[in-house]
Amino acid sequence: MQKKGWxxxxxxxxxxxxxxxxxxxxxxxxxxxxxAWRGPVYILAGFAGIVALGLVLVQPLLIGGYLPGLSAYRGRRAHHWIGGALAVAVVIHVAGLWITSPPDMIDALTFSSPTPFSPFGVTAMWAIFIVALLAALRRRLGLRLRTWRLIHVPLAIVIVAGSVVHCLLIEGTMETISKAALCALVLAATVKVMVDLQVWRRRRTLRGESIAPQ
Structure with a gap:
């Protein structure tokens, strides 16, 4: 009874x-x-970036099945749609910063910005766009599950690492402790899902079973 209640x-x-x-x-x-010193477009862009980082946390939780009340199928579907929302949030983030300061964004996109956080954010951005594009065209391209994983997992690592470093290096509106905690959770969730999925595949392989999800 106690276990059930817990x-x-x-x-x-x-x-x-x-x-x-x-x-x-x-x-x-x-x-x-x-x-108080920022315009509405800049504020919108900044909060779009914070929301994007939050969505990066949700993604491994969904694919790992850690969120209760969601079946494996619903988790995968939610992972798909939230990936699209993540791409939209990044577009809003970048577009808002472009409107407020085009020269700075040109420097960032060409990897010539003097700010240390820019290259990490831009790298994560392109990885997000590549994943979103491939996910949308996966059936047309005929990508098998194994091929998709070989592409998606490294890009996911780039997204997580780039996003976390980008966020930590920025000294902006985000409060230091809550920002660090969110970044730590993103890293922890990503590491856990990768470890868990590797263990799951290894066990299934040893049993001589298919590793494709049902």
Missing amino acids: RSARAPLIWVALALAIGVPIAKAAGSEQL
């Missing part, structure tokens, strides 16, 4: 923890004094 109570706790992990950094950023 399992039923654990589900809402996981969702609350996820909401806090994403919501607290956004709330802290919304209370930043630096917003």
Whole structure:
């Protein structure tokens, strides 16, 4: 009975923890004094970037099946749609910064910006766009599951690493502790899902079973 009660109570706790992990950094950023010196377009671009980082956290949780109440099929579908939302958030982030300062964005996109965080963000951006494009064209290109994984996993690592470093190096509206906590959770979730999926594949292989998901 105790185990059953803990399992039923654990589900809402996981969702609350996820909401806090994403919501607290956004709330802290919304209370930043630096917003007083920023225009609405720049503020929109900045918060789009924060939302994008939150979506990067959700993605491994979905594909790893760590979010309760979602079947494997629904988790994969949500992973697909949130990947699209992530690409849109990045477009808003980049477009807003372009509108507010085209020269700075040109420097960033050409990897000639003096700011240390720019190349990491741009690299993560292109990796996100490549994944989104390939996901949309996967059936037309005839990409098999194994081929898709060989492409997607390295790009996902680039997205996570680039996004986290980009965020940590920026001294902006995000509060330091909540920002660091969100970045740590993104890294932890990514590492966990990769370790878990590798163990799962190894066990299935040893049993002589197919590793393709059902």
